Amino acid sequence: MKMIYQQLLAFFLVIGCTILLLGFSFSRMSKTFVYDQTWHNLEKYSDSLIQQSLTISSKNKAKVTFDEEKLKNSEALLENQAVHFTVFSPQDQVIYPNNGVAPRITQKDWEHLRRNQIVRKVNNKNFKLSNGKTRPAMIEVLKPYYYKKKLVAAVTVGAFISDVNSNVKRINRDLLKALFVALLISMFISYFIARRLNRRISKLRSAANQVSNGNYKIRLKPGGKDEIGELIVDFNHMTQSLQQANNEIQRQEERRQEFLANAAHEMRTPLTTISGILEGIKYDVIPQESRAKSIDLMSSETQRLIRLVNENLDYEKIRSNSIQLDKRHFNAAKVLENVIDQLDSKAEESQDKLVLNAPKDLSIYADYDRFVQIVFNIVTNAIQFTDQGTITVTGERGYNETIIKVADTGIGMSEDQQKNIFERYYKADASRRTGKYGESGLGLAIVHQLVKSHGGKISVSSKLGEGTTFTVIIPDATAAEKEQENH
Ligand SMILES: Nc1ncnc2c1ncn2[C@@H]1O[C@H](COP(=O)(O)OP(=O)(O)OP(=O)(O)O)[C@@H](O)[C@H]1O
Ligand SMILES: [Mg+2]
Structure with missing residues (x-):
């Protein structure tokens, strides 16, 4: 019924x-x-x-x-x-x-x-x-x-x-008339109440139908402080989360396709170069004087392939938590200084100024090599995407944590780009597939996984044309970790 x-x-x-x-x-x-x-x-x-x-x-x-x-x-x-x-x-x-x-x-x-x-x-x-x-x-x-x-x-x-x-009969007759009128009025009112309730439920039903057909944009006008009103509010929340989830799924799908295309591209470029040179050697078409150069190119391309494979493996290992972090207490200021020294010449090539802003002693609890890898990657990126600018590396203590900031005055990123930079093979500017620094879009993905496996956080704030700041927060040792270190 x-x-x-x-x-x-x-x-x-x-x-x-x-x-x-x-x-x-x-x-x-x-x-x-x-x-x-x-x-x-x-x-x-x-x-x-x-x-x-x-x-x-x-x-x-x-x-x-x-x-x-x-x-x-x-x-x-x-x-x-x-x-x-x-x-x-x-x-x-x-x-x-x-x-x-x-x-x-x-x-x-x-x-x-x-x-x-x-x-x-x-x-x-x-x-x-x-x-x-x-x-x-x-x-x-x-x-x-x-x-x-x-x-x-x-x-x-x-x-x-x-x-x-x-x-008595006369009174009863009057009473009957009054009751009949009351019955009619209440029937009328109940019909309108029932119709209103029904309309609202029908609206919910057709909205639910639309959701099942994939329309997550639908929202119902909230109204009424009764249970149906609450149901409408819940329904709107549900469609909102479904829409968010759906957007995320679509983004992931796009990223997956991009990832496959990029991974194939990254591998194919060096392989094509190597294969071309090998063909040249086979049919003896490479002039004697270029041979050494070709073999050098083949070697560097092979190195690039090895690096790609290694970095992918590294990423997977960190992601699946199958790497062992050797966490210790050390002075992070020293690491920042070393990285800046190493990258100084690279910065000079882009006419960038590298500035260190940290106390002499900056305690951190992390895996030394992995921490170097994190800072190295972020500062390299900053140099890569900044021309004639300043890169400021800041180190400071927070509440039970160490905070490292790398701020540059480079090209910056849009909000959309910022969302994807921690994905593998993502490059904000797709045209810059290969460059003098061998960009493959793996650096930040690895950094992200490393920071996560340290129990820390990484965030980015950036504006197109103005510059980018990466903030890495590494938490201090827990009581259990401190105890373990003492033993
Ligand atoms: N400081 C920055 N300023 C502007 N864009 C940046 C910055 N750091 C990263 N990006 C953007 O994020 C993308 C991903 O960075 P990531 O380090 O993962 O890859 P990559 O530097 O392109 O390659 P790889 O580090 O593997 O050699 C970059 O291609 C760039 O578009
Ligand atoms: Mg990089």
């Missing part, structure tokens, strides 16, 4: 039951109310009847009589209102009206009357009188009257039950 129908059914059941219960209790209440009111009125009639007609003998104060004329008048008056009465003497004799159609008071009722109790009765059935006539069903009050603590009369006053019930 469609959800809207389920909701409507649930609403109707709740509303229907409530209205049924309300209707039932109201109709009972109205019946009780009308009966109570009738009994109350009948008592009042009875009281005024006795007040008007009762006379006390002036001689014998204990004797009580009833003025028949006045009773007659009252009877005529009450008849108009469909009310009938009978006055009884304490000896169960009818004082008025003496027409033989009066009902008798039962023995049980007399007992109540003698105890000065008012009897309220409902005779639901018509009953036959002794003279053969039929008295319709009545609602009655039997009331005793005392004078000087002596029972002087009992009066029964009654109204036709059909008259009273017609009042």
Whole structure:
């Protein structure tokens, strides 16, 4: 069954039951109310009847009589209102009206009357009188009257039950109308609530469908502070993360394809050179005087191939954590100084100025050779991508860590380029495939893995045309490592 129908059914059941219960209790209440009111009125009639007609003998104060004329008048008056009465003497004799159609008071009722109790009765059935006539069903009050603590009369006053019930029916009819209107209004309102809920769920459903078809850009307008509103917020979060994950997957896929193409290219270039020279030797087309040069070229290309293979292997080893780091405490300032000395001539070629900015003693806990490799790579890059600029190498202590910064005033990188530089074979400028420094795009990938395996962090901040700063943070030895070093 469609959800809207389920909701409507649930609403109707709740509303229907409530209205049924309300209707039932109201109709009972109205019946009780009308009966109570009738009994109350009948008592009042009875009281005024006795007040008007009762006379006390002036001689014998204990004797009580009833003025028949006045009773007659009252009877005529009450008849108009469909009310009938009978006055009884304490000896169960009818004082008025003496027409033989009066009902008798039962023995049980007399007992109540003698105890000065008012009897309220409902005779639901018509009953036959002794003279053969039929008295319709009545609602009655039997009331005793005392004078000087002596029972002087009992009066029964009654109204036709059909008259009273017609009042009840009228009230019930009005009530039914009101309840029906309430039912209609609540049905209307519940239909709109159910429709609104349903629309929101349908929107979510179609959005979920779109997501399953690969559209991760979809976002729903948030609204409502109920569970569906929360679901919409969660849904938007979900699509956002899916979109991010999907972008990352696409980026990785592009990088993978690029990696394969670049790896093939890096290998093919030296192999083509070597193969060309070998062909030349085979067919003896290389002039004698160029042979030595060709063999030199072949050797350097072979070295390049070996370097590529070694670096790849190195990268894989570091990445899979299968290299053993020989971590020790040493003075990083010395390493920075050495690297700068080594690269000074290279910097001069590009007319770069190398500046060291570090305290004399800068403690670090790292694998010495690997740390040299890290700094060497980053500073080499800085020289490579800076012409006539300044490269500042800074070393400082942080909180339980050593921070190395290499800042250059070179070509810089865009944000997109910065995202990929730690990937293998990535070169921001693809046209610079081979150069005087043999760029293969492996340097930073290895540096990144090395810093990671030291438990450290590497970050880059750069602006195109302004320069780049690499920051490497190497944490101090943990308590366990310190203990191990002491042993
Ligand atoms: N200081 C820098 N300024 C501008 N771009 C840089 C800088 N350092 C790195 N890059 C960019 O990041 C890319 C990757 O650097 P990485 O060191 O991994 O490779 P490479 O220097 O090209 O080759 P390799 O280091 O393997 O010889 C570089 O090609 C360059 O585009
Ligand atoms: Mg490099």
